[in-house]
Amino acid sequence: MKQQAHDALHRGLDRHVRLAVTGLRRAGKTAFITGLIEQLLHANEGAALGFFDVVREGRLVASQLTPSPQWQIPRFKYEQAIEALCGQPSRWPESTNSLSQIRLTLRYQPTGHWYSRWLSYRDLTLDIVDYPGEWLLDLPLLSLDYEAWSQQQSTLLERPEREQHAQAWLQSIRSELASEHSADESIRRIAEQYQLFLAACRDQSQLCFLQPGRMLMPGELAGAPALHFFPWPQQFSCPEHWQRLLVKRYQHYQQQVIKPFYQSYFSHFNRQVILVDLLDALQAGEQAFADRQEALAALLESFSYGENHWLRRLFSARIERVALVATKADQVPPNQHHALAELLRQLLLDKRRQWQFDNVPHEVFSVASLAATSAGEVDGQQVVQGVDENGQTRRVAPSALPQSTPMAQQWQKGFQYLRFAPNFSRQQIPLPHQRLDKVLQYLVGDKLT
Amino acid sequence: MKQQAHDALHRGLDRHVRLAVTGLRRAGKTAFITGLIEQLLHANEGAALGFFDVVREGRLVASQLTPSPQWQIPRFKYEQAIEALCGQPSRWPESTNSLSQIRLTLRYQPTGHWYSRWLSYRDLTLDIVDYPGEWLLDLPLLSLDYEAWSQQQSTLLERPEREQHAQAWLQSIRSELASEHSADESIRRIAEQYQLFLAACRDQSQLCFLQPGRMLMPGELAGAPALHFFPWPQQFSCPEHWQRLLVKRYQHYQQQVIKPFYQSYFSHFNRQVILVDLLDALQAGEQAFADRQEALAALLESFSYGENHWLRRLFSARIERVALVATKADQVPPNQHHALAELLRQLLLDKRRQWQFDNVPHEVFSVASLAATSAGEVDGQQVVQGVDENGQTRRVAPSALPQSTPMAQQWQKGFQYLRFAPNFSRQQIPLPHQRLDKVLQYLVGDKLT
Numbered sequence: 025m026k027q028q029a030h031d032a033l034h035r036g037l038d039r040h041v042r043l044a045v046t047g048l049r050r051a052g053k054t055a056f057i058t059g060l061i062e063q064l065l066h067a068n069e070g071a072a073l074g075f076f077d078v079v080r081e082g083r084l085v086a087s088q089l090t091p092s093p094q095w096q097i098p099r100f101k102y103e104q105a106i107e108a109l110c111g112q113p114s115r116w117p118e119s120t121n122s123l124s125q126i127r128l129t130l131r132y133q134p135t136g137h138w139y140s141r142w143l144s145y146r147d148l149t150l151d152i153v154d155y156p157g158e159w160l161l162d163l164p165l166l167s168l169d170y171e172a173w174s175q176q177q178s179t180l181l182e183r184p185e186r187e188q189h190a191q192a193w194l195q196s197i198r199s200e201l202a203s204e205h206s207a208d209e210s211i212r213r214i215a216e217q218y219q220l221f222l223a224a225c226r227d228q229s230q231l232c233f234l235q236p237g238r239m240l241m242p243g244e245l246a247g248a249p250a251l252h253f254f255p256w257p258q259q260f261s262c263p264e265h266w267q268r269l270l271v272k273r274y275q276h277y278q279q280q281v282i283k284p285f286y287q288s289y290f291s292h293f294n295r296q297v298i299l300v301d302l303l304d305a306l307q308a309g310e311q312a313f314a315d316r317q318e319a320l321a322a323l324l325e326s327f328s329y330g331e332n333h334w335l336r337r338l339f340s341a342r343i344e345r346v347a348l349v350a351t352k353a354d355q356v357p358p359n360q361h362h363a364l365a366e367l368l369r370q371l372l373l374d375k376r377r378q379w380q381f382d383n384v385p386h387e388v389f390s391v392a393s394l395a396a397t398s399a400g401e402v403d404g405q406q407v408v409q410g411v412d413e414n415g416q417t418r419r420v421a422p423s424a425l426p427q428s429t430p431m432a433q434q435w436q437k438g439f440q441y442l443r444f445a446p447n448f449s450r451q452q453i454p455l456p457h458q459r460l461d462k463v464l465q466y467l468v469g470d471k472l473t
Numbered sequence: 474m475k476q477q478a479h480d481a482l483h484r485g486l487d488r489h490v491r492l493a494v495t496g497l498r499r500a501g502k503t504a505f506i507t508g509l510i511e512q513l514l515h516a517n518e519g520a521a522l523g524f525f526d527v528v529r530e531g532r533l534v535a536s537q538l539t540p541s542p543q544w545q546i547p548r549f550k551y552e553q554a555i556e557a558l559c560g561q562p563s564r565w566p567e568s569t570n571s572l573s574q575i576r577l578t579l580r581y582q583p584t585g586h587w588y589s590r591w592l593s594y595r596d597l598t599l600d601i602v603d604y605p606g607e608w609l610l611d612l613p614l615l616s617l618d619y620e621a622w623s624q625q626q627s628t629l630l631e632r633p634e635r636e637q638h639a640q641a642w643l644q645s646i647r648s649e650l651a652s653e654h655s656a657d658e659s660i661r662r663i664a665e666q667y668q669l670f671l672a673a674c675r676d677q678s679q680l681c682f683l684q685p686g687r688m689l690m691p692g693e694l695a696g697a698p699a700l701h702f703f704p705w706p707q708q709f710s711c712p713e714h715w716q717r718l719l720v721k722r723y724q725h726y727q728q729q730v731i732k733p734f735y736q737s738y739f740s741h742f743n744r745q746v747i748l749v750d751l752l753d754a755l756q757a758g759e760q761a762f763a764d765r766q767e768a769l770a771a772l773l774e775s776f777s778y779g780e781n782h783w784l785r786r787l788f789s790a791r792i793e794r795v796a797l798v799a800t801k802a803d804q805v806p807p808n809q810h811h812a813l814a815e816l817l818r819q820l821l822l823d824k825r826r827q828w829q830f831d832n833v834p835h836e837v838f839s840v841a842s843l844a845a846t847s848a849g850e851v852d853g854q855q856v857v858q859g860v861d862e863n864g865q866t867r868r869v870a871p872s873a874l875p876q877s878t879p880m881a882q883q884w885q886k887g888f889q890y891l892r893f894a895p896n897f898s899r900q901q902i903p904l905p906h907q908r909l910d911k912v913l914q915y916l917v918g919d920k921l922t
Contacts, residue, residue, distance in 0.1 A: 249544040276544055
């Protein structure tokens with residue numbers, strides 16, 4: 025009887041956090057989630073989690089991976105990631121390009137509530153959902169009609185880093201305009217060229233702000249008419265019957281591809297992490313940096329809803345906290361970690377002002393999800409040390425971080441960061457990290473009191 | 474006014490055939506559909522379609538590819554297939570492992586109806602849907618519970634060609650039984666080994682009768698708990714809490730994976746083609762041949778419904794005609810084509826008797842969808858001639874076909890057939906075929922009168 029009452033009370037007080045983790049390609053999603061799980065599972069085995077209250081106060085009883093009731097969603101491959109990291113040789117885990125999910129249950133002793141003395145513990149269920157940030161880049165399409173989107177894309181097309189890849193696509197428009205193919209066939213052929221154009225922008229010029237996002241990750245839509253459209257370049261005039269079909273396809277994409285995605289996944293989250301690899305962006309140079317900044321702004325649109333924003337009305341989104349995280353901090357010495365977070369803060373200044381106005385709670389962090397370097401000093405200069413991809417020990421003094429978007433002069437000089445290889449083994453449990461405890465405290469700390 | 478009345482009448486008389494094409498891996502699905510489209514598109518440009526009434530009688534006005542209204546389903550890659558076949562060098566088109574669809578509109582003059590003199594033409598819409606036959610192998614699971622399925626699979630496991638691949642999987646059961654992992658974790662680990670076992674059976678022993686089919690073609694379910702189950706081998710005793718989870722997963726697979734597939738696709742078809750590569754099966758040897766025969770029988774279960782069969786009640790299936798087609802007939806001389814169809818007829822004797830009883834209309838054919846050889850005679854022996862994969866001209870006298878399942882003696886001798894390479898060019902339009910006209914007449918001829 026007493027046990028039953030206990031259980032009932034206990035169930036009623038259980039909590040559930042659905043944490044979405046996203047970021048553009050290679051932002052470090054897999055490493056971040058792996059690191060987070062690793063720290064939680066080994067929180068009581070020497071994990072360095074001084075800023076995670078529930079651990080510091082000795083109230084975390086245990087964490088464990090528990091089955092998710094959503095059987096149709098792929099499970100995040102935590103075990104495989106650890107196997108790769110601790111293998112011989114140690115490797116970075118495979119990055120994923122689709123949705124996955126994993127569930128942890130955190131058992132803890134509550135504190136400070138009137139009922140805490142009746143409870144020996146409480147459970148918090150933490151679902152971590154991993155998905156490509158590129159899927160969010162399509163959100164702005166919901167507020168643009170086909171014509172406005174075409175205009176926007178035509179402007180982007182004037183930039184040399186895009187223009188150079190666009191020639192075959194533009195040529196296909198010219199030749200289809202002169203052909204006797206049906207509208208359906210011509211548009212399909214041109215869309216195939218547009219897809220190649222997007223892939224070239226991504227693979228050859230490291231661009232990220234590419235729409236429609238599903239063309240680059242089609243999944244089960246590969247080859248489907250739903251993806252047979254493209255923005256119309258202003259330099260050509262569009263035959264009326266083509267225009268009709270293009271508009272219909274665009275609207276189909278808005279209603280049948282973008283909206284269902286938001287409705288089925290996005291609207292269920294209550295906490296969000298957005299990962300940014302600023303060091304790689306700096307190293308990629310001025311154009312790629314600007315592109316990534318734009319892509320990031322478009323991605324953040326998804327969370328820019330005030331009380332009356334159309335997004336909130338459409339999906340009843342209710343993200344309570346957003347963590348903006350600069351990753352791979354271990355590529356620079358500890359005395360630059362603050363500058364790394366500061367740079368991210370600077371880059372997102374406009375967006376963050378709007379969020380403050382709209383009351384979207386957010387915070388900025390810099391972390392190393394899986395720290396692969398150690399810090400040192402050579403001739404009074406701070407350096408980082410680790411192994412490179414060939415297994416050679418390297419000690420480098422990386423470029424100093426700019427305080428905001430670099431000037432022309434700084435771009436000329438360029439930025440150099442070494443992507444270290446992992447060098448872990450099973451003896452190091454839990455794997456080392458930097459500042460994941462601060463992120464954990466922000467994301468779930470309030471639910472563990 | 475007259476035009477409107479014409480249009481309305483015309484619309485009302487339009488017909489729609491949804492033709493599903495399937496077969497086990499490498500049965501020749503892509504070549505068959507490509508050949509079918511090729512003949513229809515060029516029916517009035519010298520296609521050899523003497524047994525296709527609407528063409529022989531000069532009533533086919535024109536055929537063309539028309540847009541499908543189902544934008545979320547990938548389009549069958551006809552143009553790419555032709556490009557591969559007529560390329561330099563000529564290649565077989567890529568085989569596909571998922572669903573695709575293409576639509577043709579056949580415009581023809583009707584004959585023999587009271588209204589035909591008011592109509593100059595009528596249109597028949599032909600949707601051709603291509604899907605892996607392996608998806609149908611899961612259908613029998615709907616009528617088996619977990620225990621019965623496990624028993625069936627345990628029996629199959631006794632065969633040496635399966636047993637040899639099963640050791641790592643069986644070992645994983647032993648070690649998980651001894652471990653302290655949770656049921657969820659143990660079952661996931663064992664299921665991963667079971668998946669490797671299925672892949673080995675397919676890739677190393679050319680087996681086809683492998684369940685659950687989605688484990689080998691998971692698509693968006695890759696890594697999802699929905700696929701974390703396996704048949705329980707009778708040699709071990711199953712812990713009760715494992716058993717509960719396995720049964721639940723199995724039932725989830727039945728209800729959430731198998732049924733929705735049948736409901737959304739299968740139930741819309743009204744004509745069905747099943748392709749069988751008998752020559753490859755013979756060449757693969759006794760065990761692989763027996764396995765393919767079993768897989769074929771399981772696949773044909775999908776169409777074995779009488780008026781009161783549970784399948785019909787479940788999916789309101791209403792396939793009106795089934796064409797059973799032995800493919801790649803051009804690998805044997807014309808004097809053996811009849812024997813090829815006869816062998817297929819023999820192998821399906823039991824099933825066909827049941828179909829006759831249940832009134833499932835069906836017919837057996839042997840075809841070459843894209844004929845890559847010519848016939849000749851050397852020393853009074855019939856031979857086929859074509860080029861091999863190295864571009865060398867080859868003239869061979871293939872093994873004579875058995876009249877039914879071969880005897881031990883015949884297996885000992887073995888069967889040899891040469892897989893010729895294509896050798897086409899754009900000058901050969903339409904590409905050559907053998908007996909596709911008979912298949913066309915059977916599948917759509919009745920709708921074109």
